[in-house]
Amino acid sequence: MFITFEGIDGCGKTTQLNLLHKYLKDIGYNVLTTREPGSTPLAEKLRNVLLNMEYNISSVSEILMFEAARAELVDSVIHPAICRKQIVLSDRFYDSTIAYQGFGRQQNIDDIKLLNKITIREIIPNFTFLLDIPYSVSLERRFGSIDDRIESTGNAFYERVIAGYRSIAEEEPDRVKMIDATQSKEDIFHQIIQIVKPALPPI
Numbered sequence: 001m002f003i004t005f006e007g008i009d010g011c012g013k014t015t016q017l018n019l020l021h022k023y024l025k026d027i028g029y030n031v032l033t034t035r036e037p038g039s040t041p042l043a044e045k046l047r048n049v050l051l052n053m054e055y056n057i058s059s060v061s062e063i064l065m066f067e068a069a070r071a072e073l074v075d076s077v078i079h080p081a082i083c084r085k086q087i088v089l090s091d092r093f094y095d096s097t098i099a100y101q102g103f104g105r106q107q108n109i110d111d112i113k114l115l116n117k118i119t120i121r122e123i124i125p126n127f128t129f130l131l132d133i134p135y136s137v138s139l140e141r142r143f144g145s146i147d148d149r150i151e152s153t154g155n156a157f158y159e160r161v162i163a164g165y166r167s168i169a170e171e172e173p174d175r176v177k178m179i180d181a182t183q184s185k186e187d188i189f190h191q192i193i194q195i196v197k198p199a200l201p202p203i
């Protein structure tokens with residue numbers, strides 16, 4: 001089983017992922033958590049480049065680096081773990097590239113879908129939890145922390161990313177479950193569990 005978490009920065013997806021990891025582990029599942037970009041030595045290096053304010057990265061090379069990081073992660077971590085029947089939870093996956101680079105940076109979505117298809121090798125999440133918050137809440141939650149290269153892109157960019165995520169959820173309602181992430185973390189987690197529990201494989 002493969003579950004991914006999506007949303008703009010500050011939406012609380014990492015908190016929910018960690019809660020789900022603990023819940024599944026406590027009831028006896030073998031769980032593996034990954035994050036994108038990252039989770040392999042090369043992908044973590046690409047993450048450092050992608051988030052570093054020092055670099056001025058073109059939109060196309062940004063897409064290709066996110067995709068390269070994803071290809072590494074799928075081949076060396078996610079695919080083998082799914083073959084071992086582990087439950088894999090990922091903090092972001094290919095929807096991030098559609099939302100951020102496609103909608104946010106206004107790059108060609110069909111091209112990104114093709115690149116995603118190449119990198120994921122037919123590994124599609126069983127569920128994707130989209131934690132939806134308005135940009136104003138993201139800003140409040142990130143108040144005081146230093147922006148990375150993507151976070152510093154600004155208001156209009158984030159509004160497009162939010163709209164992009166919502167349209168992905170509308171397009172694929174069976175996979176992508178949009179949750180109002182302005183609710184308490186307990187309420188959000190309750191909704192996630194209601195969806196995941198009936199679909200869990202036997203231990």
Ligand code: TYD
Nearest residue numbers: 009036037066092093096097100101150151
């Ligand atoms: P994330 O790990 O969620 O950031 P943080 O740990 O700082 O909360 O994601 C890193 C950033 O990369 C985030 O701003 C979203 C961006 N991103 C893209 O723009 N495209 C992608 O394909 C991915 C995976 C992430």
